Amino acid sequence: MKQNTKDWIQYSMASLLIVSAVAMGFVSLLLTMEIGTGPLTYIAETLSAALAIFGIGAFVVKNVSDMKQEIRDELQQIRTNKDIQG
Secondary structure (H helix, E strand, O other), rough: HHHHHHHHHHHHHHEEOOOOHHHHHHHHHHHHHHOHHHHHHHHHHHHHHHHHHHHHHHHHHHHHHHHHHHHHHHHHHHHHHHHHHO
């Protein structure tokens, strides 16, 4: 599976969780004129999961790109030193 597909699925699921939490809040508010503990717990859990998905995804992408850049820099330095010596 391509990284682009994985990112698309990840962001789609996080967005769906956020939409689900907002919808639950509105439905609960419209039916009972308050948001009880059950719907509030669901909203909190889904928003926490969505934020975790976004946060973990951003963290991993940043660290992988940093690692790739460090590897490229090291390889470039090795090539430069090899060209100078040889």
